[in-house]
Amino acid sequence: MGQKCRWVQAAKCQLLVASLFVMLLGLSIAILAVITYYEKRFIVISEVSLETNLIRTFHSLVLYAxxxxxxxxxxxxxxxxxxxWRDMKSALAVGFFCFxxxxxxxxxxxxxxITNSTEAEDAMMDVYDFVxxxxxxxxxxxxxxxLLTIHETFLCCGKKLLFEEASHIESETCQSETTGTTNEDCLQEIHIFLKKHMRFVTVLMIITTIIVVYGMILTSFLCFSVHFNNSLDRKDKYILAGR
Known part of the structure; x- marks a missing residue:
């Protein structure tokens, strides 16, 4: 019996520590969602007036999710x-469900x-190509x-493959204030930006998955422990009353 109590106490301590990490993860996800929503490079693409601008839907969905x-x-x-703290079976069950x-x-x-991140990249590139x-x-x-706003935001200028064919576009929509970056290909800049952003999202989701699985294991173990202890208490009371 003493060994079981030690296991339960160890699980409780671990769940408390895990809960603190879960709170930090929740805060991190909220901050990431807000940063993504107010990121200028997402805003400038989502504000392009198109009938089917998928980035606009993606932009709002990220915040709500x-x-x-x-x-x-x-x-x-x-x-x-x-x-x-209170050995509440119902709270542990709800906590397990949330996890x-x-x-x-x-x-x-x-x-x-990991598998479909190119969809957001393709959607952003399609918007830029259209404009x-x-x-x-x-x-x-x-x-x-x-187009000028996109160039200023991404610090890029046109598409390299078309510089010679449409050089007047670059001269009209690329500002001299961004000297040193105006020769960057906008499609390449969009690719680099989204690759970094998606990498951070993937790492955060993997960490969240690991911590959440650990929380599920601890909450289920403690839930069964509380149920088992309550059953033993009722059995002891019944035997005592019978005597």
Whole structure:
């Protein structure tokens, strides 16, 4: 019996520590979602007026998904801490459920960022290509301003493969203030930016998955321990009453 108590106490201590890490992860995910939402390079692409601008949908979805995941992680951490101190089986069960939800979501996000991260990159490049071709084929001041804004934000200038063919576009939409970076290919800059961003998201999701799995193991173990102890207490009371 003493050995079981030591195992339970060790699990409680580990769950408390894990809950603190879960809170930090929740905060990190919320910060990442906010940073992504207010990142100028995402904003400038999402604000391009297109009927099917997938980046606009992706931009909003990231914020809502990040806030939801952060909230669920925080709730799971708080419930785990309360349940650890008071041996509340119901709180442990709800905490396990929250961890399970985050586990499914984080696995899905990590899988998507590893296998389908090029979809966001292709969508951003498609938007840039559309604006660039619109400026080439017409003299729309609105499109020229959008292209100029993209160049200023990404510190790039046009597409290298088309420099000779459409050099007038670069001269009109690339500012001299960005000297030294205006020769950078915008498609390459978009690729580099998204690669770094997705790498950070993938690492954060992998860490979240590991911590959440550990939390699921601890909460399930403690939930069964509390249930087992309550069953023993009721059995002892029944035997004592029978005597």
């Amino acid at each position: 990040g806030i939801c995941l952060s909230s669920i992680l925080t709730i799971a951490a708080v419930l785990s801490i309360v349940a650890t 399970a939800v985050v586990f499914c979501a984080s696995v899905q996000v990590a899988y998507w960022t 660039y071709e619109e400026v080439r084929s017409s003299s729309s001041s609105n499109r020229s301003q959008e």
